[in-house]
Amino acid sequence: MTTNAPLELPGADAPTEADIYKCVHCGLCLQACPTYLELGLETESPRGRVALMKAVHGGRFGLTEGVVGHMELCLQCRACETACPSGVPFGRMMEATRAQITATTRRSLRARAVRFLVFRLLFPRLGLLRAGAWLLKLYQRSGVQWLVRELRVLKPIKSLDQLEQQLPRLPKFYRPPPSELVPAQGQATRRVAMLSGCVMPLVYGPVNEATVRVLARNGCDVLTPRAQGCCGSLHAHSGERDGARALARRNIDVFLETNPDAIIVNAAGCGATMKEYVELLEGDPAYRDKARRFSALVRDVTEFLAELPFEPPKKELSARVTYQDSCHLVHAQGIKDAPREVLRSIPGLRFVEMKASDTCCGAAGVYNVVHRDLANGILDQKMANVAAAQPDIIATANPGCMLQLEMGVRRMGLDARVAHVVELLDEAYG
Amino acid sequence: MATKTKRTSLIGALEGIVGAEFVLHTPEDMVVFEYDGSIGKSLPQVVVFPSTTEQVAQIVRLAYSVDVPIVPRGAGTGLSGGAVAVKGGIVVTLTRMNRILEIDPVNRQATVEPGVINLHLSEQAEPHGLYYVPDPSSQRVCTIGGNVAENSGGPHCLAYGVTTNHVLGLEVVLPDGEVVWLGGPLEDMPGYDLTGLFVGSEGTLGIVTKAIVKLYPIAESVRTLVAVYEEIDDASRAVSAIIASGVIPAALEMIDKVTIEAVVQAVDVEYPSDAGAVLLIEVDGLKEAVEQESEAVEAICRDLGAREIRVAETPEDRERLWAARKGALAALGRLAPNYYILDGVVPRSRLMDVLRRVGEICDRYDFRVANVFHAGDGNLHPNILFDERIPGQSERVLEAGAEIMQVCVEVGGTITGEHGVGLEKKGFMSLVFSPQDIAAMEKVRDAFSSVETFNPCKIFSTAKGCGEGWRVPTLPDLGPGSFL
Structure with a gap:
């Protein structure tokens, strides 16, 4: 693996002045922010956090405990990016800020x-x-x-x-298919490489199995490269951008070698990070171009299916289904329609929108472990909206969201199951 | 606040009123409350979040007793610096008082706390077939309390009036801590119209803690159309002609070429980038009337050179068009790091002339200007684009703004339509009013507030220690720092 010495220095990442000055402090992001909605404090809002970044950037104060606290309370759901007419790239600014925190503060x-x-x-x-x-x-x-x-x-x-x-109850772990290649059913029209992920195979193995079946059914030769690793999103979100870069380089090498038509991801968080490898490795001359090629190939499984377009399923699935937008699908990748299109294609399925479906459920990686009380407050609000939609099934597009929603179902005592969109399509293929 | 001890004891007293978690005072936290949506900036010393009228009254009495400035704040989206604590002191943020206390569909009114989000009220009223009319572009986030303070307008105020036409009664905490009701649940309450006086008082007369507002029935039918023009002059002529024809559209908005450039990057909306201007027009009412009126409007637009007219076919189309309009101001952030938004009002017949002169002024100062505004009301919003990092630009942008305000007044208009006078426009009150006129207003303020610490240095530039006009402040350093 090529390493790029300057990038390994701590603190190479900081929010850029150009990004900081995109914010015109209009405040239109406020009501999109789950922590602002929960706490009502501007200090816990996107506009407030950008103001703090700007103050630190301008040397008015350093990354004090107070600043760090507000930064760490951010869910990084990026709903503010969707709300922002000015195009503030909040996600990458927060990632860079977290990297600064890692580089400059000593944790316990x-x-x-x-x-x-x-x-x-x-x-x-x-x-x-x-x-x-x-x-x-x-x-x-x-x-x-x-x-x-x-x-x-x-x-x-x-x-x-x-x-x-x-703790979730762990089912049977996902075993990647014995051969790296699962051939398409019938004539292969595309050759895709799939990310099996880190949490997904351990907690939601059946989702990976369903993804492979659905892709094969739709004319794809499905490769699961053995040498792939974690996508690095957890690292990137937690201020370990160099760690994320190392993982990104490995995946770029592994996946590009298979020369796929698309790289398929069924975890929205991973997909978002992989589409942003190009930003992550911008300063790495050895990988910049490869990262661009790689990111251009990445597709969320629902996005890919909608583009194909996919074969409409025949088997009836008689259930009332609502969809929780995974933040890293709707806000980070801008994909809102594709998962709904997949769900609506299923015969017998009654699709019902819940209120504020694109507001974070509070999972946010390990947020629900680190900031449990706040995450639970956010989850309870979410579950009230879920309950009002009276679903039999809550569909979503990311393992973290699935875990959190399952916890919400338990907390509320709802009679509903949580499923990945692609699992439902797989069921409807029969 | 002279001494540190005084500050510490003030913080302690505030914590005693609302609880420690709802009092912020560290330098980092104050930075987050030094701004609103305008160009004004100034650090408060402490920010407090009350949740009841009684807490607000206690806070106000405390500030009164120790003679500390006090500034009410809603969501902080104001465009004239109304919530900026120019003299420091206590910022009272009302976002926690966000309950809709009652929706009365029979009498078509609602009682709300000041922190209720404008759009939330309409959403809650919708099942009753009602909505709250004034719709500032920030309606997704701004508060009713802030709307009352600034007498906010919005695109749909053309036919239905601005905030003051929709407020029936207010519970307010006066500057000495007294809690009183102004107006009430009925349209014509006896005595002075203090509700009318209070709406638009920009937080200088007291703090709203409850408001009774009118709700209107959602129109049976609505038609939204976009008329595309090569030249902004033709669009301006069309605006005058539409109003002159007797049709009063629900909304009649102008979006110029520079604004279009920003908006199409922000929202998925098909505004032609080569157009000189577009008019966004909405007609609502009974189905037959809407058909007739929109045909009349379309005909006028075509006669006056519209190269194309598009009609929103679906509710989603309509929503996209409005999202583009309401996000337009903030979208300007894509063209420049800062904008200075002006709010002049001119007779509609002078639109063309004034827009041309605005362009000339900005050319002379070498600033780009983007116009997006309520054309039907003659309420201009020239947004002068600048970069605060370039030395001198912040000052020169104010000079350019001053010239534009002068032009507005010269043609028989005024300096603000819906954003409030606030900070940076107070020096221009004398363009519109005689010293006697201003003195009369100040007498009214003094009747409510014997202290000059209640949202000080807003609206009038005659108060002691406030300075004539307003200058761009240098932001204080609060200690060594910056990213690596």
């Missing part, structure tokens, strides 16, 4: 330990992540979890206890 020992585990060990090495997931599954299946919950062992340590409650 515990935070550093967790970050080392997550960003240096687990996600760069998916084998380790899988091993960790196995341990978790063992914990859940062996009866230890039952014992822990029955005996309230964790009750004295509140944060750990709550984390334990949030």
Whole structure:
């Protein structure tokens, strides 16, 4: 792998002056921001956060604890980008700000330990992540979890206890097809490479299986390159842009080598980051052009299907379905219609829009673990809108959203299941 | 606030009123409240978020007793610096008071708290077939309280009137902390029309804590059309002709070439980029009347040289056209880092002439100008594009603005239609009013407020310690910093 020395220096990333000065502080973003809606404080709004970036950029004060607090409370849902007529690229500004925080502030020992585990060990090495997931599954299946919950062992340590409650029940892990290539059903018209992801195969293996089947059904030879890794979105969002770059370079090499017609992603968060590799590697002469080629090939699975266009399913799926826009699909990738088009194509399915479907559910990567109370407030508001739509199925397009919505369903005691859009299409293909 | 101790005890007292989590005072947090949607900037010392009328009254009494400036604030989207704390002090943000207390569909009115978002009221009224008419471009985010303070307008105020025509009664906290009702639930309350006085008082007479507002029935039929012109002069002639014909459209908006350039980048809307100007026209009412009126409007537009007329075919089309109009101002951020928005009003018959002179003034100062405005009302919004980072530009943009205001007054117009006088226009009140006129207004203010600390230095430039007009401030450094 080529490394590019200057980029490895800490703090190379900062929000650019050009980006900062795109904000005309009109305030039209305020009501789009979940943290502003929840707290009502301008300090927790996009306009406020840009004002803070501007003040720091202008040298009026540094990245003080106060500034860092407001920056870290941002969900990075990017709903403000959709609302902004002025075109402020808030997502990349916040990523750069987080990188600055990483480079300039010293976190607590515990935070550093967790970050080392997550960003240096687990996600760069998916084998380790899988091993960790196995341990978790063992914990859940062996009866230890039952014992822990029955005996309230964790009750004295509140944060750990709550984390334990949030754990999803892990199903059978996704096994990539034994061959890297799953051939198209019938005549192959396209050759696509698929990202299997890091969380998706462990928590929602069936979504990956459904994605492969749906693509093959629609005339695609589906490659799942074995050497692929994590897309780096978690790193990019958490101020580890250099870590994200290393992962991006690996995926670019691995995927471009397969020479696909498209690179298919079924996790909106990953897709958004992969489409933005081109920005991430802008300063890397060795990868700039490759990143551009790579990003141009990336498609969300629903986007790809809508472009094809896909074969309409025949089997009836009699259910009332609502759709939660995944933020990184609707706001970061600007894709609103494609998943709805897929859902509406299913015979018998009654599609119903919920109120504020494009407002974040509060999952936001690990936000619901780090800022649990606020995330739960945001989730409760979301679930009230979900409940009003009275769905049998809540469809969405990202594993983080699925996890959060499942938790919301449990919290509210709703009788509804959560599914990825592509799973429903797969079911309707029969 | 002279001493640190005084500040600390003030913060303590405010925390006692609303709770510590709703009082902000660190330098970082104050930066986030130094601006609104205008070019005015100034740091408050403390920002407080009350949730009840009683808390507002306590805060006001506290400020009164220690003689500290106090500035009410809604969402901070104002365009004249009304919520900017020019003398520092306490900013009272009313966003937490955001309940719609009652919608009365029979009497077609609603009682709301000041922090209710303008659009939310219309959304809540919709099931009753009603809506709240005044629709500033910021209606998705701005508050009713702020609208009352600035007497805000909006595209649909042409036929239905601005905020003051839609407010029946107000509960307000006066500058000495007294809580009173002005007006009430009925149209014609006896005594002085203090509601009318209070609407548009720009936060200088007190703080609104409840408002009773009118709701209107949603029109049976609506038709939205876009007339495309090669030349802005022809569009201006069409505006005069439409109004002269006796038709009063629900909205009649002009969007010029520079604005189109910005808007098409921001919103998915098909405005031809080579057009000199477009008119966005809406006619509403009973189905038959709408058909007749829109035909009449179309005919006038064509007669006066419209090269093309497009009609919104679906509600989504209509929504897109309005999204483009309402996002137009902020979209100018795509052309320049700053804009100075003016708000002059001129007789419609002089539109063409004034627009030409606005162009000449901006040419002379070497600024680009974008015009997007309520043409039917003759309410201009020349937006002068500039870059505050270039030394001298912030000052020169104010000079150019002053010349434009003078032109507006010369032709028989005025300096503000709907944004308020606020900060940077207060030096121009004397263009419109005699010293005696202004003194009469000040007497009214003094009747409400014996102190000069209640949203000080707004509207009038005669108050002590405020300076004649308004200058662009240098923002204070608050300590060493900046990104790596």
